[in-house]
Amino acid sequence: xxxxxxxxxxxxxxxxxxxxxxxxxxxxxxxxxxxxxxxxxxxxxxxxxxxxxxxxxxxxxxxxxxxxxxxxxxxxxxxxxxxxxxxxxxxxxxxxxxxxxxxxxxxxxxxxxxxxxxxxxxxxxxxxxxxxxxxxxxxxxxxxxxxxxxxxxxxxxxxxxxxxxxxxxxxxxxxxxxxxxxxxxxxxxxxxxxxxxxxxxxxxxxxxxxxxxxxxxxxxxxxxxxxxxxxxxxxxxxxxxxxxxxxxxxxxxxxxxxxxxxxxxxxxxxxxx
Amino acid sequence: xxxxxxxxxxxxxxxxxxxxxxxxxxxxxxxxxxxxxxxxxxxxxxxxxxxxxxxxxxxxxxxxxxxxxxxxxxxxxxxxxxxxxxxxxxxxxxxxxxxxxxxxxxxxxxxxxxxxxxxxxxxxxxxxxxxxxxxxxxxxxxxxxxxxxxxxxxxxxxxxxxxxxxxxxxxxxxxxxxxxxxxxxxxxxxxxxxxxxxxxxxxxxxxxxxxxxxxxxxxxxxxxxxxxxxxxxxxxxxxxxxxxxxxxxxxxxxxxxxxxxxxxxxxxxxxxx
Numbered sequence: 409x410x411x412x413x414x415x416x417x418x419x420x421x422x423x424x425x426x427x428x429x430x431x432x433x434x435x436x437x438x439x440x441x442x443x444x445x446x447x448x449x450x451x452x453x454x455x456x457x458x459x460x461x462x463x464x465x466x467x468x469x470x471x472x473x474x475x476x477x478x479x480x481x482x483x484x485x486x487x488x489x490x491x492x493x494x495x496x497x498x499x500x501x502x503x504x505x506x507x508x509x510x511x512x513x514x515x516x517x518x519x520x521x522x523x524x525x526x527x528x529x530x531x532x533x534x535x536x537x538x539x540x541x542x543x544x545x546x547x548x549x550x551x552x553x554x555x556x557x558x559x560x561x562x563x564x565x566x567x568x569x570x571x572x573x574x575x576x577x578x579x580x581x582x583x584x585x586x587x588x589x590x591x592x593x594x595x596x597x598x599x600x601x602x603x604x605x606x607x608x609x610x611x612x613x614x615x616x617x618x619x620x621x622x623x624x625x626x627x628x629x630x631x632x633x634x635x636x637x638x639x640x641x642x643x644x645x646x647x648x649x650x651x652x653x654x655x656x657x658x659x660x661x662x663x664x665x666x667x668x669x670x671x672x673x674x675x676x677x678x679x680x681x
Numbered sequence: 682x683x684x685x686x687x688x689x690x691x692x693x694x695x696x697x698x699x700x701x702x703x704x705x706x707x708x709x710x711x712x713x714x715x716x717x718x719x720x721x722x723x724x725x726x727x728x729x730x731x732x733x734x735x736x737x738x739x740x741x742x743x744x745x746x747x748x749x750x751x752x753x754x755x756x757x758x759x760x761x762x763x764x765x766x767x768x769x770x771x772x773x774x775x776x777x778x779x780x781x782x783x784x785x786x787x788x789x790x791x792x793x794x795x796x797x798x799x800x801x802x803x804x805x806x807x808x809x810x811x812x813x814x815x816x817x818x819x820x821x822x823x824x825x826x827x828x829x830x831x832x833x834x835x836x837x838x839x840x841x842x843x844x845x846x847x848x849x850x851x852x853x854x855x856x857x858x859x860x861x862x863x864x865x866x867x868x869x870x871x872x873x874x875x876x877x878x879x880x881x882x883x884x885x886x887x888x889x890x891x892x893x894x895x896x897x898x899x900x901x902x903x904x905x906x907x908x909x910x911x912x913x914x915x916x917x918x919x920x921x922x923x924x925x926x927x928x929x930x931x932x933x934x935x936x937x938x939x940x941x942x943x944x945x946x947x948x949x950x951x952x953x954x
Contacts, residue, residue, distance in 0.1 A: 588883045588884050588885050588886055588889065589882065589883060591884065591885070592868050592880055592881050592882075592883075592884060595865055595868040595869065596868065596869075596872050596880060599869050599872075607865055607869060608865050609862065609865075610861045610862060610865075611861050611864065611865060611884075611885070611911065612861050612864070612884070612885050612911045613861055613909060613911070616861065616909055636886060636889055638884065638885045638886070681954060
């Protein structure tokens with residue numbers, strides 16, 4: 409996945425780079441593919457970039473809705489760096505692919521945003537389920553969509569986020585089916601990771617959270633739920649992108665789905681216990 | 682409940698006793714009623730007393746089945762004291778009511794076991810769900826059978842305990858229905874209390890653990906489970922009594938259901954986090 413690091417400029421030795429730095433350098437050099445499975449062990453994040461005049465309201469939205477929008481990093485106004493997530497990180501080049509939004513529509517999906525950068529932009533990096541999925545897998549819990557090489561199924565719910573300024577809308581959730589004892593274990597394992605959505609928000613009765621048909625996700629791919637299984641739902645980092653879209657902002661930038669920021673944080677560092 | 686402490690012998694001042702010591706003294710003086718609601722905050726325990734020649738196998742059974750049989754105290758052979766659970770505790774007198782078993786049958790339910798005590802007996806005190814119920818209530822989670830002043834519904838399952846010597850049989854579970862988000866919270870809260878059954882063993886699909894009709898518990902009282910609720914099942918301290926019965930031992934003593942040992946331990950001391 410990060411083999412495009414071979415495209416690094418001559419003389420730049422990538423052999424000693426950590427997997428996360430190598431992944432970001434690969435992006436800088438044109439790698440544009442999913443980051444699923446890239447730099448295992450390292451925290452990946454959802455991206456939201458907004459003009460300063462909207463950033464405070466968005467920050468408040470995240471503060472009020474920490475389960476779908478757990479902030480793991482923020483930039484200074486106009487600064488494309490977030491040293492806490494990677495000393496050399498440049499948010500303008502270090503993701504595989506971006507979405508540029510105007511008035512609620514994706515107008516471009518570039519592999520860098522150098523041409524779109526502005527001195528008034530503020531960067532938000534939001535925790536992502538890849539981190540807790542690593543913990544679930546490490547615990548021996550099977551994850552259906554990974555086994556089947558599909559995207560996780562995601563659903564808009566009837567759970568309203570707490571609104572802030574122009575940002576409002578339903579919580580989006582991701583679903584993973586488990587045998588009942590594994591569902592209990594999954595609650596325990598993911599409770600240790602509040603920075604990456606934490607414990608589930610629901611289990612067992614999809615219709616109670618406004619999901620009419622579990623076989624028809626609003627995003628991602630459907631996966632089967634066995635008669636001996638429980639569908640377990642986690643707050644999902646698609647929520648902030650969904651509310652940014654709904655707010656029809658004049659301008660915003662996000663990551664392209666599945667093509668996340670790879671940070672230098674370790675997933676295990678996010679465990680609170 | 683502990684008003685029979687007024688029957689204490691003259692000159693013995695009970696005013697300064699802790700609620701747990703007062704409860705045991707009340708038992709010594711003839712109090713024979715449920716200990717539900719007695720000495721809130723203090724750990725209560727299930728009792729099993731066995732001859733030394735069976736005690737090692739029973740201890741091994743508990744070791745192998747820690748969720749239904751979490752040992753919180755043990756005596757030396759022939760010693761009716763367990764100072765770790767109460768300095769002045771005398772297991773022969775300090776429970777409201779006992780069951781004396783011979784060949785798998787209850788032959789007597791005395792309020793003390795002075796006449797049955799022997800130098801070869803070993804005492805086991807096993808954690809009880811009262812402790813984690815206190816934590817659930819403290820967290821604001823409603824407990825159906827408590828609200829309705831019923832006994833918790835309990836069920837024999839198809840989950841086989843790991844056998845040891847003559848001790849074998851199915852795990853008995855208790856059931857509490859919760860709204861889905863509360864069920865998730867209940868997993869978190871009870872996970873902190875491994876010494877008193879810990880996290881649930883099952884949720885959501887009773888038939889998968891051999892429960893054909895949730896409205897017909899094998900012990901305790903039925904409680905309704907709403908269409909918007911999830912039945913959540915915990916390993917239950919009735920399990921050891923059930924396997925003692927099934928083993929048809931020549932001799933054993935247990936507590937009488939609901940009439941537990943009140944210890945000087947605080948429930949909050951059992952929390953691992």
